[in-house]
Amino acid sequence: MISRTARITKNVHLGKGSTVEDFVVLGKSSVPNRQKAKPLRIGSGSYLRCGTVIYAGTTIGNHFVTGDYAKIRENNHIGDDVSIGSNTIVERDSIIGDDVSIHSGCFIPEYTTIEDSVWMGPCVVITNVLHPPCPYFKKENLHERPACLTGPTVKRGAVIGAAAIILPGTTIGENSLVGAGSLVIHDVPRDAVVVGSPAKVVGKTKGLICPPGFYARGEVYSWRR
Amino acid sequence: MISRTARITKNVHLGKGSTVEDFVVLGKSSVPNRQKAKPLRIGSGSYLRCGTVIYAGTTIGNHFVTGDYAKIRENNHIGDDVSIGSNTIVERDSIIGDDVSIHSGCFIPEYTTIEDSVWMGPCVVITNVLHPPCPYFKKENLHERPACLTGPTVKRGAVIGAAAIILPGTTIGENSLVGAGSLVIHDVPRDAVVVGSPAKVVGKTKGLICPPGFYARGEVYSWRR
Amino acid sequence: MISRTARITKNVHLGKGSTVEDFVVLGKSSVPNRQKAKPLRIGSGSYLRCGTVIYAGTTIGNHFVTGDYAKIRENNHIGDDVSIGSNTIVERDSIIGDDVSIHSGCFIPEYTTIEDSVWMGPCVVITNVLHPPCPYFKKENLHERPACLTGPTVKRGAVIGAAAIILPGTTIGENSLVGAGSLVIHDVPRDAVVVGSPAKVVGKTKGLICPPGFYARGEVYSWRR
Numbered sequence: 001m002i003s004r005t006a007r008i009t010k011n012v013h014l015g016k017g018s019t020v021e022d023f024v025v026l027g028k029s030s031v032p033n034r035q036k037a038k039p040l041r042i043g044s045g046s047y048l049r050c051g052t053v054i055y056a057g058t059t060i061g062n063h064f065v066t067g068d069y070a071k072i073r074e075n076n077h078i079g080d081d082v083s084i085g086s087n088t089i090v091e092r093d094s095i096i097g098d099d100v101s102i103h104s105g106c107f108i109p110e111y112t113t114i115e116d117s118v119w120m121g122p123c124v125v126i127t128n129v130l131h132p133p134c135p136y137f138k139k140e141n142l143h144e145r146p147a148c149l150t151g152p153t154v155k156r157g158a159v160i161g162a163a164a165i166i167l168p169g170t171t172i173g174e175n176s177l178v179g180a181g182s183l184v185i186h187d188v189p190r191d192a193v194v195v196g197s198p199a200k201v202v203g204k205t206k207g208l209i210c211p212p213g214f215y216a217r218g219e220v221y222s223w224r225r
Numbered sequence: 226m227i228s229r230t231a232r233i234t235k236n237v238h239l240g241k242g243s244t245v246e247d248f249v250v251l252g253k254s255s256v257p258n259r260q261k262a263k264p265l266r267i268g269s270g271s272y273l274r275c276g277t278v279i280y281a282g283t284t285i286g287n288h289f290v291t292g293d294y295a296k297i298r299e300n301n302h303i304g305d306d307v308s309i310g311s312n313t314i315v316e317r318d319s320i321i322g323d324d325v326s327i328h329s330g331c332f333i334p335e336y337t338t339i340e341d342s343v344w345m346g347p348c349v350v351i352t353n354v355l356h357p358p359c360p361y362f363k364k365e366n367l368h369e370r371p372a373c374l375t376g377p378t379v380k381r382g383a384v385i386g387a388a389a390i391i392l393p394g395t396t397i398g399e400n401s402l403v404g405a406g407s408l409v410i411h412d413v414p415r416d417a418v419v420v421g422s423p424a425k426v427v428g429k430t431k432g433l434i435c436p437p438g439f440y441a442r443g444e445v446y447s448w449r450r
Numbered sequence: 451m452i453s454r455t456a457r458i459t460k461n462v463h464l465g466k467g468s469t470v471e472d473f474v475v476l477g478k479s480s481v482p483n484r485q486k487a488k489p490l491r492i493g494s495g496s497y498l499r500c501g502t503v504i505y506a507g508t509t510i511g512n513h514f515v516t517g518d519y520a521k522i523r524e525n526n527h528i529g530d531d532v533s534i535g536s537n538t539i540v541e542r543d544s545i546i547g548d549d550v551s552i553h554s555g556c557f558i559p560e561y562t563t564i565e566d567s568v569w570m571g572p573c574v575v576i577t578n579v580l581h582p583p584c585p586y587f588k589k590e591n592l593h594e595r596p597a598c599l600t601g602p603t604v605k606r607g608a609v610i611g612a613a614a615i616i617l618p619g620t621t622i623g624e625n626s627l628v629g630a631g632s633l634v635i636h637d638v639p640r641d642a643v644v645v646g647s648p649a650k651v652v653g654k655t656k657g658l659i660c661p662p663g664f665y666a667r668g669e670v671y672s673w674r675r
């Protein structure tokens with residue numbers, strides 16, 4: 001079902017069985033009066049909630065879901081079974097794998113890599129520039145990657161708690177857990193649990209305890225392996 | 226006055242004297258192609274600003290006010306004289322009392338209880354899952370409350386400062402004050418002032434000083450009693 | 451180009467060469483049924499992205515740019531060459547100079563002063579009330595400035611990193627740098643670098659190092675002088 005109030009330009013390829021709710025905007029360019037917009041491709045079985053905005057030049061897999069007013073800019077590559085929450089902003093030129101869930105109110109900057117099966121809680125903020133607004137990171141160089149940018153990267157299976165802040169150049173290790181509200185200023189090792197401001201390693205995800213006892217020690221997050 | 230650009234489904238009961246601005250969406254279901262949406266009831270004298278989205282199955286009292294692009298999901302019970310700020314997201318299955326003000330950009334998760342006369346500043350983030358995305362908290366169990374979730378609860382008269390983060394399972398005590406930017410990891414006692422990351426008790430609300438002298442020591446927040 | 455889905459009231463004066471995208475709302479009043487709305491003036495060459503909302507009574511210079519769903523309330527004075535990012539909220543009665551860039555998801559409260567050439571990263575939260583919701587700061591006194599409010603002020607050329615939180619009554623000094631995720635509880639001296647929660651001075655902007663070597667020590671941020 002495609003709402004009649006949605007605004008979908010000709011450069012949009014939307015897969016079968018998709019739902020597009022009211023006031024969704026698909027395929028717009030980031031620059032006014034651009035002569036020919038790049039295609040926007042979205043796979044089948046997608047479900048785009050109210051006011052979602054997705055720009056031209058992005059490619060998205062199947063079963064894509066957005067919350068109300070999610071915003072996804074140009075030149076992103078997004079896999080299958082991805083969910084982007086309400087209000088969340090994904091800037092341009094990022095890569096998001098399969099089976100990724102990014103909750104509401106997050107900010108994902110340019111050139112971010114998010115691998116498969118990552119989960120982010122609400123209001124996570126990722127950053128990418130050490131000294132903003134450095135001229136080496138200007139909009140005029142829209143498709144040229146600054147030499148000083150190598151990240152940020154969130155590795156496969158990592159879980160980032162609500163309202164965590166990830167500083168530039170850091171890598172969040174595979175299957176690690178970043179506690180809610182943490183400020184991550186160094187790389188997070190794989191399988192590590194980090195918490196605090198600045199975030200420090202406090203244990204391993206395998207050592208986590210499930211207080212109500214649904215999972216034995218060492219089995220928390222086993223559902224992700 | 227109801228804007229002609231607002232989208233209001235048949236299951237919506239909107240009280241007299243309400244204002245509905247442009248691009249507001251009322252009564253939509255959280256699942257596509259749902260056969261019969263539950264009612265959405267909103268009391269009289271409501272004022273819903275641009276782009277507000279309120280889902281089917283929620284019940285709201287009189288004199289309800291929203292900021293632009295506020296989002297309220299299904300199965301919430303919200304009292305009278307409540308204000309939900311711009312961009313703020315209230316997830317499903319929460320209870321909000323009377324005379325509650327939640328400022329802009331907040332995130333209120335599922336199963337939250339907010340008692341009467343609570344005030345929250347902008348960009349407060351409340352969380353509810355210890356080990357997200359635990360399978361015991363899946364969307365498939367939409368109306369079944371996970372056994373491990375007992376909170377979060379914000380008690381009557383509490384004030385939560387801007388951008389505070391409330392961790393799962395904590396209770397914010399009656400008439401307490403959580404300082405802006407605090408990370409709350411333990412319960413906050415009633416009448417306490419807590420600040421910091423993690424938040425610690427630093428005093429009582431009755432000991433607060435009003436620097437310009439409008440209120441004597443001990444009388445700050447007396448307007449709320 | 452003005453989208454036909456934009457909602458623009460008669461009190462709006464929009465300069466030449468402006469682009470207004472879908473579902474933008476310009477010139478609405480903050481109070482329903484107000485008899486005569488104040489003018490909203492926006493300069494030439496503006497570019498207002500989807501769903502931007504700007505209220506009556508605000509004055510904005512030339513080359514104004516907004517991200518999707520930016521919100522700007524009444525009685526603000528905003529200079530030339532200003533950019534307000536997606537989702538960002540600028541409340542009423544604030545002053546923003548020329549050449550200011552406020553990124554996505556920020557919250558700028560009432561009575562804020564932001565001088566020329568300030569840059570703010572995503573999700574910065576500025577606050578203005580020591581003991582909210584103090585009755586001396588009520589909506590009923592909409593155009594009367596509370597005696598206890600003298601700030602917040604962000605001085606010329608300051609850079610505020612992502613997700614920083616600025617507490618009431620503080621002044622961010624000229625050309626200073628507030629690190630991402632900092633909680634600023636005291637004034638920040640000019641040219642200082644502050645980081646942490648609470649933020650402390652850790653150096654001078656002139657002492658910053660550019661790791662990839664594009665700028666010599668002491669020359670980082672020289673592009674802003």
